[in-house]
Amino acid sequence: MPKGANRVLFTVAKCGASCSLVLLVIFLLGACDFIRIKKDPAEGNPVRKPVARVGSSYLFQDELIGIAPVGVEVEDSVARVTAYVNSWIRKQLVINEAMKNIDIDQLEVERKVLDYRYSLIGYEYQNFYIKQNLDDSVADQEIETYYKERLDNFILKQNIIQGMFLKVPKTAPRTKKIKDIMYSKKSKDQVELKSYCISFSAAYHLGDSSWIEFDRLVVNSPLSEIPNKVQFLRSHNYYETMDNDFLYFLKIDAYKISDNVSPLEFVKQDIKNIILNKRKVELARKLENDVYENAAKRKDFEVFSN
8 A cells, every 4th residue: 555545535535525536636646756657567568547537438547647747746636637637528528518419520520630630740840950950040131131132011109219217106216317327328327227227117128239229118107107208209308297206307319200110129029030030930941841851762651552
């Protein structure tokens, strides 16, 4: 009997039938070990022990292997296996109910099962193959070439800016110095500004060389309520405002209006992802073609004429 089985059996006696499924799983798991298939000593073959039954369908111990990965806590293992068993029961009940109430085209079901099986196994192998063979380095020149050849694909849907934004409580110290530090090019002032933001600001953006969507930058501030943001961006390179609790400081170094071509820097990561996704598609296609051609050379398959 597995370690801890006495405790489990005692709990079964107290818990009753409503707990039997969960406790059966605990018993099968033992105190710390996952399910192992026992062998019939007389025959030397695995003995499949049922865990649950719905009608004439059975769920066996060996079908639960791998549901709870090695190393997880006992309670987590029990929860995962119990959830799987309960899910299996529910699905089998639905299948049985469907079989009683509608006509099922078994051949069509089998075709769909085969397609689904292929999709699962093929997907896993494709991922393995791609991981082994993908060159994930993308040169800046390749990104720039892709961008220039497809400018119409990179039209801005939002206004974007380069600059700084600070949201500071009115009670914060030295707020009158913020503008001067924001405009300073001295390294010590830039370090001081970042330190100030970390210590006192409720929100900040100091990436003055990176592009960011204006609406995203000023969300939850009075600036988000500006009726004509295009006109605002064209009219201001610095702006301060406040509400009941906070002061807001905005410095605009550059801006781009929606419906114009996006700067390369703003879409650089998107282009890199596109290029990598194209490589993945090409690798998946190559894998399928290589497998087919190699199998044809080995005569692993044949098509029979009618």
